[in-house]
Amino acid sequence: MARTHALESPSVAIAGVTGAVGQEFLAVLAERNFPIGRLKLLASARSAGREVAYGGKTHTIEELKEDSFEGVDLALFSAGGGVSKAFAPLAVDAGCTVIDNSSAFRMAEGVPLVVPEVNPDAIAQAGIGLGAGGRSGIVANPNCSTILMLVVVHPLHAAAGVERIVASTYQAASGGGAAAMSELEQQTRESLDEAGGREVRSKAVFGRTYAFNLFSHNSPLQPNGYNQEELKMVHETHKIWRQDALPEAARTGITATCIRVPVMRAHAESLNLAFTRDLHEDEARELLAAAPGVVVVDDRATETFPTPLDASGTDPVQVGRIRRDLSRPAGRGLDLFLCGDQIRKGAALNAVQIAELLIA
Amino acid sequence: MARTHALESPSVAIAGVTGAVGQEFLAVLAERNFPIGRLKLLASARSAGREVAYGGKTHTIEELKEDSFEGVDLALFSAGGGVSKAFAPLAVDAGCTVIDNSSAFRMAEGVPLVVPEVNPDAIAQAGIGLGAGGRSGIVANPNCSTILMLVVVHPLHAAAGVERIVASTYQAASGGGAAAMSELEQQTRESLDEAGGREVRSKAVFGRTYAFNLFSHNSPLQPNGYNQEELKMVHETHKIWRQDALPEAARTGITATCIRVPVMRAHAESLNLAFTRDLHEDEARELLAAAPGVVVVDDRATETFPTPLDASGTDPVQVGRIRRDLSRPAGRGLDLFLCGDQIRKGAALNAVQIAELLIA
Known part of the structure; x- marks a missing residue:
């Protein structure tokens, strides 16, 4: 869907707001005074109803659903590849442009993969934009490394x-999400509590010993x-x-x-x-x-x-x-x-x- | 000094026996049933008099001195480059062959630098050996990496x-010795005790934050x-x-x-x-x-x-x-x-x- 006018304060959604990256989206948007018209915080049903402060206001997390992106101009996704695959195309169909942190669309034809310091022009070349003449689409965030x-x-x-x-x-650890960071900390505590430091119990995320190991x-x-x-x-x-x-x-x-590494x-x-x-x-x-x-x-x-x-x-x-x-x-x-x-x-x-x- | 007969049970000295590597010398010698006639444990004056068990006997650590190597056939050194530089040539003059774990002699002409799986013949080529015809000398242990x-x-x-x-x-951490391993452990405890984990106090060895860092x-x-x-x-x-x-x-x-890495x-x-x-x-x-x-x-x-x-x-x-x-x-x-x-x-x-x- 091509836009007829530029947006000064887009309506913004964050999908996966409860994760480590989701929380950082909020921190970075606030620090950089990103202009936000309306803010919609989305997560799984488990987190729906929780309240999150942003910009001096309290926002209630809503469940991510098929119709979540009606009236949303821009969505930041960080809820895993499966969620991105299922919901990003629906968002685009609803006229929303998605910046996707998962690997789901990175190598897809027509999806710009962008490091702003390196290839900022890839977005305009794909015709995607919230300004006049821009179409909605997916822009992929590359892998952290x-x-x-x-x-x-x-x-x-x-x-x-x-x-x-x-x-x-x-x-x-953070590449594995907030749970991985907790696991490293918890394992390290367990390792220090035990002589030898080889037996740790908290292995849910990586399934192996991470404390003092790599x-x-x-x-x-x-x-x-x-x-x-x-x-x-x-x-x-x-x-x-x-x-x-x-x-x-x-x-x-x-x-x-x-x-x-730990x-x-x-x-x-x-x-x-x-x-x-x-x-x-x-x-x-x-x-x-x-x-x-x-x-x-x-x-x-x-x-x-x-x-x-x-x-x-x-x-x-x-x-x-x-x-x-x-x-x-x-x-x-x-x-x-x-x-x-x-x-x-x-x-x-x-x-x-x-x-x-x-x-x- | 060239030998006229082979040695079946050499008299062995360990210089720097209280360090992490010194302790491991004893463990490895015992595990591999290395034939030892007489065992002499050497360290700084600070550790002299301490008792160490080896081969079912108790050995008293002696202070490393200029005349420590009289009657010693083989010495394993791991007491730092300064100690090696000062004492290894004296040991060789006394007819003792030194295996030196420091970097002091590694690049010296005539000193074989040996990984037994790689260049075992470098020792014989240098004429060094405890067998018949061998001379005393220094053999250097390469850097761990x-x-x-x-x-x-x-x-x-x-x-x-x-x-x-x-x-x-x-x-x-072990590359920095036993004190470095303790520092990593202690810093990690301090880091876990404090929110944020940035302020650690134990920095004597490396002078920097090592816990959850590299x-x-x-x-x-x-x-x-x-x-x-x-x-x-x-x-x-x-x-x-x-x-x-x-x-x-x-x-x-x-x-x-x-x-x-930690x-x-x-x-x-x-x-x-x-x-x-x-x-x-x-x-x-x-x-x-x-x-x-x-x-x-x-x-x-x-x-x-x-x-x-x-x-x-x-x-x-x-x-x-x-x-x-x-x-x-x-x-x-x-x-x-x-x-x-x-x-x-x-x-x-x-x-x-x-x-x-x-x-x-």
Whole structure:
């Protein structure tokens, strides 16, 4: 449905408002003074009736239903892929534009997959917008690990053409939702209460010992031996960089190993980058210092580098340990290390930034 | 001093017996029934007089002094680089062979740097041995991250020539000694006792928040931006593989990013390998299954892969997530993930295996 006028204060719905990302949607919308006409908070029947404060008012959570999106201009979804698959198309049919945090539509043709610092124009190119002439549609929020990586790597790619990325992640509990964060805390208490620390009881979310331990990311394993999280970093990056239609040899070669570590809410990534054109360490540092959404934390004198705890609750992706890869010709390789809040820039903040593009 | 007869039960000293690795020396020597004639336990004056049980007897710790090594055939050192530098040459002059766990002599000319599964012959080539004709000398135990990496990568290198390694580590507290492990535990208790979990008081070892956090490895930063731990993985590997005299282009290209994670005593490493000759995933898995000191933990059906907790207290290095690097031509790249006990194979066990080679 094409709009005939721009919206200054859209009617906004949040689907999955009780989750970790849902709660962060509210915090980020408030912080950024996002203009909201009417606010509709949606969740499962179990949470319906609960009250939530926003903007000085009390809002009552409603059950997410097929007709929830009548009269809603913009919906932020973070209620899992199943809910997105079932309800996002209904919302779009009702004239609502959906920003979806799940993986359900990320790779779908015609659905823009957007990191605002990287490919903001993908939304307008798809014709989606709340302004005049815009149509309703789905805009997908990329996977958290992809977002954090691309905010940092994109300015380097624009300058020197990234030929290859080898990524190893250090991912926080929050990627598994609020229950996963509680599980890590509870397991850690149990582990400290018991000598040896091997026997923990709270395993409902991950099914394994997480306290003082780490493990291969819990996303489903694919026949090629990669897990889905790893392949998301590969495929989503190719889509965002518009390399998905290129022959394989012309795409950036990307491989990733994704690991869950006992950290609460910020992911870290160790990235090894190879370039097609010369990019030296100092130039990379200057590009990153000027890049939107990035803060360089790289003080060798005081050995101050990014940490998940420092990145937690903050908007920018921290990058440091920027150095020439000594195993590659000068100018052709860099190593770096980044940390970013998984719930904020990895999910809610990126979605709200997309919303800002939609009403611009 | 060259020996005229083989030693069946050498007189053994342990320097630094009160540390985490020192204690593990005793455990591993006992488990492996290492033949010991006389056992001398050495530590700083502070610990002298303390009693330690070994082999059904009580031993009194003596202060480490210049004349401590008179009549000692073999000494295991793990008391820090300063102690090694001061006392290991004195021990050698007294006819004692030293297996040194510090970094003091690793890169020194004429000092073999040995992973018994990789380059056991380096000891005999240096003429060092407790058997007939052997001379006393220093044998260096490599850095823990290097040992764990090479036990896994060496059989693949032997088969297909490893051209390049990109390593990212997930390193346990134990690398900082027993005090670091206590600090992680104590900080975690403090963090759980306080809302928010940011303020912790116990920072004597690392000087930063470690509970539910991770940080760039604390070894000194070098002018090129690498920390020493990372460069150890590069330079020690080149020495062990006898590539240190080769021109740079002929060596295996190695880069590493070393990160300390809140795990107690086993390190993990994410490795991306490129080969000069074809090596496919199935062949790599077969080579690793047959490799000494390695256990393949790679069950995709049950998603059972290496974890630090499973590797803790065990001898072999666990390797899993073995898969073709999809960003490289088939046969030319693999990703894998390993875990190994930092105190055992990363330190004490490797040293005792060297001792076994010396008396063989």
